[in-house]
Amino acid sequence: MDVSRQQATVNDDAGQGASPRAERGARARTQRLMLETATKLMQAGATPSVSEVAEAAEVSRATAYRYFPSQAALVQAVVDEGLGPILTWQSSSADPERRVAELFDTAMPRIEAFEATFKAALKLSLDQWAQRQAGTLGGEPAFTRGHRIELLKDAIAPLKGQLPPREFKRLAQALSLIFGVEVLIVLKDIWGLDSRRMMSVAQWAAGALVRAAVTESMIEGDGIAPTTAVR
Numbered sequence: 001m002d003v004s005r006q007q008a009t010v011n012d013d014a015g016q017g018a019s020p021r022a023e024r025g026a027r028a029r030t031q032r033l034m035l036e037t038a039t040k041l042m043q044a045g046a047t048p049s050v051s052e053v054a055e056a057a058e059v060s061r062a063t064a065y066r067y068f069p070s071q072a073a074l075v076q077a078v079v080d081e082g083l084g085p086i087l088t089w090q091s092s093s094a095d096p097e098r099r100v101a102e103l104f105d106t107a108m109p110r111i112e113a114f115e116a117t118f119k120a121a122l123k124l125s126l127d128q129w130a131q132r133q134a135g136t137l138g139g140e141p142a143f144t145r146g147h148r149i150e151l152l153k154d155a156i157a158p159l160k161g162q163l164p165p166r167e168f169k170r171l172a173q174a175l176s177l178i179f180g181v182e183v184l185i186v187l188k189d190i191w192g193l194d195s196r197r198m199m200s201v202a203q204w205a206a207g208a209l210v211r212a213a214v215t216e217s218m219i220e221g222d223g224i225a226p227t228t229a230v231r
Contacts, residue, residue, distance in 0.1 A: 031067045033057050038078045042120040047127070050074050071124065072143035079121050082114035083147060089154075096156045097210045100175065103155045104203055111181055112195060118181035121145070148176050156210065163217050171213040178205045 037057040041048045048056070049071050054064035068074035080087065086107045091099040111118060124143050131137040152172045160168060179202070187198040 030059060030063060034059060034064060034067055034074075035077055035081060038074055039081060039117065042075070042078055042117040043114070045116050045120065047071075047075065047120040047124045070141045072128075072141045075121050075124050075143055078117060082110070082117045084110060086110055086151070087147065089151065091155070094158050096158045096214075097207050099155045099158070100152075100206050100210055101203055103151060104179070104199070104206055107151070107179070108183070108199055108202060109195075112184060115181065115184055119185075122181060148179050152176055152179060159210075159214070163213060167213060167217060171209060174209050174213075175206055178202050178209075 034053055034057055038048060038053045041053065041056060046052075050064050050068050051061055053059075053068075053074060054061045057064075068077065089103055089106050091102050093099050093102065121143070122145075125145055128137060128140070128143055131140075132142075149172065152175045153168075156168065156171055156175070159171070163171065183202050184198065187193045187201055188195075193201065
């Protein structure tokens, strides 16, 4: 995970006489401290600013902003850290339904483990939307979310040659409704399901969507109009 793309600059705390190796080491430690501090704050339910993380980590604001120039950049780094193995998920299966099930098996327990972090990130996204609507966001960079798009497209990749592009995209969009922290909000917070039942419902819905998309494509390929499709 690349959480900082700033040019290599000398860490204020490294000292003028530090070697390049020591500077990189000090920078890496400071960056890690910032990231760990932000993660702890977000796991506690906060959506911290860069200044708040700097204060909690006892790092100067100037140093903190060199690593994370905006709240969006900071939260994105924490989110990527929380996603961890989800971002490198791969499957060797050629069965799209199995691939989707494998992705859910990998992702949902991790998302649940970092539930507070992802909810804090969602809150930032919603806060920025409200500020944008009110015209008060100013020059703050937008916090963007979208890892699930590529993950889900990869999961259903075997269907690329079977489904028309529009239907392939529609399936990925439909699956995105039941993948991510929003699923926890609906099934755990609203419905009161425990982790096992939440996962069971999400997996059932995902499998049903994949099978429906494949069945509809086969019916249309045979020239039979699906009777349940809304046109």
